[in-house]
Amino acid sequence: MKPLLIALGFAVSGLVYGQVLTDGDEIVAQANLAAYYAGKDSRSEARMIIIDARGREQRRQFTVLRRNLEAGGDQQFLVSFSRPSDVRGTVYLVNKHVGRDDDRWLYLPGLDLVKRISAGDERTSFVGAHYFYEDVSGRGPAEDTHELIATTDQHYVLKHVPKNPAQVEFVSYVTWIDRQTFLANRIEYTNTSGKLYRRVEALETREIDGYPTVVSSRTSDLTNGGYTDMRFRYIAYDLGMPAAVFTQRSLRNPPRQWLKRPDAE
């Protein structure tokens, strides 16, 4: 299985502490849990700063609600945009499935339109950022083969090769997975010309509610320059969000109770 860092959550199973793993698949399975399945559910606010090769800046701000149906299995996401103000109220609803295509819906308040988004490939840009849709929701570990190529004091270093190369733009990628937290600290992608063209890296990791969490990360376009910084704040886990939050009803009627920023203490 495999990781994509970032993440909307994460977690580490305390059981593997201290052990040295040698099986790539197992490391990836752990990393997948750490990056995307922390807690039963979570709420966080993301702010993305998209910097292009010319240094010009765009921002996006959105709140992510996530609920696991099963650890390492199906999940639900609700992503609601608050800024820039001209796209405020745009909402994505995702039912992530393991082993089959996700179900995705989009609500566009300006056009007053609920639109289903076709599965297609998930390596499209996430709202103009250098992150892909797949980086945000997680790439299924079963989509690649994994090989542990090195174990350092700090990291497991793995090389991943896609099982269906026609669906992706890379030939392979390498991840550096923290041996303590199982969060990927760095991912580097190589394209058909054999060139390193893309990097995702964790800039800051914090423990929140007992879960190591990547709170700041960066994805860089190594060919053209330009990168996106993504920062998560006001993160909370295990809120006990009901399934009703993740229904199509929430597209037009966002669940304010859960989207609202918690009060500062």
Next chain:
Amino acid sequence: MKQQTIQLAIRRPRIIYALMILLTVLLGGQIARISIDTDPENMLSAHQPERVFHNLVEERFGLHDAIVVGLVNKTDPAGIYNVASLSALHQLSGKILTLEGVVESDVMSLAVADNITQAQNGALRFEWMMKEAPVTAGQVQRVAQMVARLPLLTNTLVSADGKAAAIYVPITSKDLSYPLSIEINTLAESLGADGDAWYITGLPVAEDTFGVEMFIQMGISAPLAGLMIFLLLWFFFRSVRLIIAPMVVAMVTIFATMGVMIGLGFTVHIMSSMIPIFLMPIAIVDSVHIMSEFTDDYAPGKDPKAVISGVVEQLFTPMLFTSLTSATGFASLLLTPIPPVQVFGAVVACGILLAFVLTILFIPAYVVRMPVASLEKLGKQPVTDEIDTPLAKFLRRGGSFAFANGKLIAVLTLLVFAAGVAGVMQIQINDNPVRWFKQDHRIRLADRVLNEHFAGTYDAFFVLEYENSAAISKFRQQAEALLTREELTAGSAGLQALINAAAVDPGGYYGRIIAAADDALFAARDDTALALEALLEITESYQLAAKYFQRPDSLAMIEGLQQALMDSGRVGKTNALPDVVKVVNRELHTGDEEHYRVPHTVPAVAETLLQFQSSHRPQDLWHMVTPDLQSTAIWVQLTSGDNQDMSRVMDSLDKYLIENPLPAGVTARWAGKTFINVVWQRTMVAGMLKSLLGAFIVVLLMMALLFRSVLFGLLAMLPLSATILTVYGLIGWTGKYYDMPVAVLSSLTLGLSVDFAIHFIQRMRSLYEQTGSFAETARLIFEAPSRAITRNAIVIALGFTPLLLAPLLPYVTVGVFMASIMVISGVATLVLLPAMLSLSRAVLFRSSGKVR
């Protein structure tokens, strides 16, 4: 001084030889440091506002020069829509992506195009148009259907008739376009189905290829012309030994002059690559005068030193003046505000003066060192007046005719002048670097074929900018007012700094303030929170207002401009922001044509743009609009790169803008290579006229000074005026475009066509001084002096015929001009001048005879 120079040459030939060798080695050696520049953009100074803006636009919208690769299938009824052709296109695209120097992410091809469409259940779908080459007819069909739905691709990536497909290959640096085009051509050759043909064009390829071939021509045409001149000289002088001398003068002049130019750090541009071609005839002309007179005067038994010094002395003044006038003609190019033209003019002017000095020094030094036997051979030809060659006989008869029929010739001349002026009035000013190649050149062919199929391989950009500087200061005022309220003063230093920061990038500026205020809000309570919310609200409203080009009304304005561009009749297609918005809007709705329109509200447009950015190629958006949505570019495709066509598009849009002025705060300017070519051509045409007039006046003054007579001065200008009017009149009558090479040749015309007149008048006057008889003068002038003029005219005119074979039209133009200048100014001098002199002899030869 004159005497001393000649004596130095005759007495100390070895010093002269040493000097020549030194010049060649020291200065010629600099040629090794050559650096080549083939970019016509450099026709404009780096500070020229249009060029600065063009570069700014390329940077702002991430635009690169692009090679256009075309695939045309003539046999398949479905055109390129067949498995084999699309596979070939796919394969070549893949290979191109791996080439060094290609801007991978901006390559445009079906193979890397993204498609926005509806999946079965009406779901929005982004998918690669042709991630893998199609293998079934069904897949091919699907690609064809998809392309037809995407106006941004139709006629750009696939021709409307489906016969042709294109790959746009943006490159990191335009001097890579030639090597890359060759590489792509090699890759393409092995690919394709039956009936497939590949074509490669694009302005950068044309320009870079021109540069490469131009240097090949410099190595072929100039030496070939040299060889031809050598053969012609041999025909006239029958002494290889003698005619080596002018060739040496020409060579040393060219090497030294090019060496100085390169040594001073000037790049060798399209213009300056022509310097050898221009210097060669000029360097040879003077030598031919000397040799012609010398062989006529010399007879066995005579002292060669005495003969040569007599000849040189006699020719010194006219040669000095012909050199000065030619140099003036070229130096006048300094008045044309085009840097490479200025360098060219200045360098050729210096080269001409150097050629004069070298001729005066080297030819005598060389002649006196010739073995007596060789000289005797020359002398075996009969002495001056008894020469009886057909040329000599012809000249004698012609001369007496001209002197006898002044009135007839004057009338004829007036007719020629009138016809010339009428022709000049019809001159069509036009240029297009692709036209610098001959009709059958592969670049011309590719250009023709691809522009027949597509909306055009020539690009221009009409760039709109919105600026509302008042908004920022108004915002600052309002924000300050909020910040100074009690509740906010504490802890607002960060916000304060952000508000006062320079707002170079309005997108980033408001965004940072919003983020900071939003963060502050987290910990804020009660009144502070309310104040921060107020600040957020006004900041967001200013941010929204700043995003000018996502307003539906501004998109409608752009659509109006697009329509106006199409209405000019010269534009193949425009691509702009509204096209993107309309396609996305259509697909977000049902995919039906009724939704192919710009939505009515700002948030709705913003949402379409956000969705476009959720595709595989979000970066494509930023070629059309800046992320702050304050500047947008309409990409205009033209099927012709002719400056006339681009000018017409500009004029027609100007008219539209008078009736439909841009909204307040919006400014518009052109950019793009096709536009830049128009700018430098306009600058060039205006500058050349100034140069020509300036040089004409200076030469007139020099003539008056030389002959100490305004009348003689005016007379000397007659053959020159006749030549210019005839040559440019013919250009007008034949409809040949007045382009860059033709413009530059005006200085050559002026500089060279006065030469013969100077020789003729100067010799007339000195003969009259010697003989005191007009009749005798009239007879003698048609002996040696006229033969020298005629030989020169023939040598130079024929000497440049090898240029006619060059594949590059500017070289052909130079060859034709050189011949025309020589023939017309020769005829004008030998016919018009005697006619006018005989008509005005009473005035002109009354006082001047015997006086000096």
